[in-house]
Amino acid sequence: MSLPLMHGARNNITDAIGGTPIVRLNKVAAHVKSTIYVKCEYLNPGGSMKDRVALNIIRDAERRGLLTPNSTIIEATSGNTGAGLAMVGALRGYKCVFVMPDKMSNEKIANLRALGAKVVLCPTAVDPDDPRSYYEVTKRLVQETPNSFHANQYHNPANPEAHYLSTAPEIWEQTQGGFDAFCAGMGTGGTISGCGRYFKEKNPKIRIVGVDPIGSLYYEYVKTGRMTKPFSYYVEGIGEDFLPSTMNLKIIDEIVRVDDKECFLMTRALTRDEGILAGGSSGAAVAGAVRYAEQLDAQGLPPQNIIVLLPDGAQKYLSKIFDDNWMRDNGFLDTEDPMGTVLDLLRSRSARPVLTVEKTSTLRQVIALLKEHGISQVPVMDQGRLCGLVAEVDLLNHLLVKGGKLDESIEPIIEADYATVTPATKVRLLKTIFNDAKMVCVLSTGNADQSSKTPVPQDALMGVITKIDLIDYLASRHS
Numbered sequence: 508m509s510l511p512l513m514h515g516a517r518n519n520i521t522d523a524i525g526g527t528p529i530v531r532l533n534k535v536a537a538h539v540k541s542t543i544y545v546k547c548e549y550l551n552p553g554g555s556m557k558d559r560v561a562l563n564i565i566r567d568a569e570r571r572g573l574l575t576p577n578s579t580i581i582e583a584t585s586g587n588t589g590a591g592l593a594m595v596g597a598l599r600g601y602k603c604v605f606v607m608p609d610k611m612s613n614e615k616i617a618n619l620r621a622l623g624a625k626v627v628l629c630p631t632a633v634d635p636d637d638p639r640s641y642y643e644v645t646k647r648l649v650q651e652t653p654n655s656f657h658a659n660q661y662h663n664p665a666n667p668e669a670h671y672l673s674t675a676p677e678i679w680e681q682t683q684g685g686f687d688a689f690c691a692g693m694g695t696g697g698t699i700s701g702c703g704r705y706f707k708e709k710n711p712k713i714r715i716v717g718v719d720p721i722g723s724l725y726y727e728y729v730k731t732g733r734m735t736k737p738f739s740y741y742v743e744g745i746g747e748d749f750l751p752s753t754m755n756l757k758i759i760d761e762i763v764r765v766d767d768k769e770c771f772l773m774t775r776a777l778t779r780d781e782g783i784l785a786g787g788s789s790g791a792a793v794a795g796a797v798r799y800a801e802q803l804d805a806q807g808l809p810p811q812n813i814i815v816l817l818p819d820g821a822q823k824y825l826s827k828i829f830d831d832n833w834m835r836d837n838g839f840l841d842t843e844d845p846m847g848t849v850l851d852l853l854r855s856r857s858a859r860p861v862l863t864v865e866k867t868s869t870l871r872q873v874i875a876l877l878k879e880h881g882i883s884q885v886p887v888m889d890q891g892r893l894c895g896l897v898a899e900v901d902l903l904n905h906l907l908v909k910g911g912k913l914d915e916s917i918e919p920i921i922e923a924d925y926a927t928v929t930p931a932t933k934v935r936l937l938k939t940i941f942n943d944a945k946m947v948c949v950l951s952t953g954n955a956d957q958s959s960k961t962p963v964p965q966d967a968l969m970g971v972i973t974k975i976d977l978i979d980y981l982a983s984r985h986s
């Protein structure tokens with residue numbers, strides 16, 4: 508290679524990372540007053556915004572001497588960070604081993620193998636500290652592999668830094684800062700934390716809107732400070748069952764949650780109505796932005812320019828989101844799921860008030876309520892917001908074992924052994940949720956799911972479902 512670089516060419520593929528377009532959505536959000544723009548990160552050469560992260564992690568590790576010739580890069584990745592690392596690694600001569608949960612699409616796995624990486628699959632439905640979980644398997648491989656480097660996107664500051672140094676300044680320059688809100692899905696938190704920090708430094712008025720799938724723990728944690736029970740969902744790349752240190756929740760002004768069905772229907776709408784070939788978490792982010800815009804309209808607030816980051820492309824989901832059979836088999840296409848929704852369950856039982864207690868209540872008051880209504884647990888509210896639950900067994904333990912007094916406050920025994928769902932959540936999901944949670948609390952998503960003429964405010968507690976309620980509901984449908 509003796510000739511100088513030809514005009515118009517890049518030195519190598521990593522120089523082609525970034526410079527992705529921002530495009531206005533013209534149809535899928537036509538009903539809201541705000542305008543939604545999308546940052547098409549799926550147009551990066553490795554297929555996602557994680558190219559920027561991979562490049563920054565590798566550069567940072569090289570600078571620190573953690574990556575040397577012949578090193579093996581090991582990472583727990585749902586695919587995109589792997590694709591970025593494998594692409595940059597291929598160019599720089601590093602071997603790559605990726606550990607993935609087995610719910611990932613075949614295309615993602617094949618994509619990594621095509622880039623020369625080794626892929627290790629682990630079961631999805633195990634606790635993060637289970638030795639079979641993909642976090643634990645990664646740790647073991649890092650210990651066992653000589654000259655290995657753990658990219659560690661969940662705890663590596665070079666992940667959010669990539670967005671702070673690259674994605675956010677690029678958006679700022681493209682738009683000249685002419686937007687009011689930035690909306691992104693929340694996985695490792697790299698995107699929202701890195702971009703959020705940059706935008707807030709430039710203009711503290713910019714609203715940072717996080718999107719979280721139902722089943723992940725971020726939403727409840729942001730709203731209540733409690734780690735509720737996570738449960739599994741299909742959308743890939745966003746939501747977590749633990750708190751990665753790369754996530755800066757303080758930077759987030761609003762958090763919106765979305766369910767699998769709306770994510771996937773929006774993903775399909777983006778391709779069919781806008782020609783935007785983006786993946787499931789992009790559909791999630793746009794669905795979240797639309798929800799945010801609807802809330803602005805409902806509150807009579809002025810419309811905003813909203814930028815939504817689209818992390819990856821449609822190709823990796825052809826056998827799932829874009830396959831009618833897969834969508835139908837999982838109940839995402841049917842307008843009616845035969846088992847119904849949580850709202851159907853709530854409506855099927857005789858009207859009863861939602862029993863709650865206040866955080867300031869005493870043990871004596873709670874015991875009286877449980878006794879009066881013959882129930883064994885009750886949600887606890889703090890200034891109109893759900894903040895936990897108190898169960899009979901904990902009351903007993905506190906009184907008998909810990910020597911608690913009846914007139915003490917219940918605060919020390921409030922626990923987070925519950926999951927939260929929306930009225931649109933499918934009843935078939937509840938079975939899995941009850942494997943881990945004592946109780947399911949149904950929270951309204953606001954104007955989007957008004958079941959009556961009276962609007963229900965966002966996050967209002969609409970009902971509580973216990974295992975016996977689920978059994979009753981299923982039995983009544985078979986009688």
Ligand SMILES: Cc1ncc(COP(=O)(O)O)c(C=O)c1O
Nearest residue numbers: 693694695696697698744788818
């Ligand atoms: C497809 C997809 N969407 C969204 C995200 C979430 O982005 P972040 O990890 O920066 O929060 C990821 C992260 O892995 C992803 O792979």
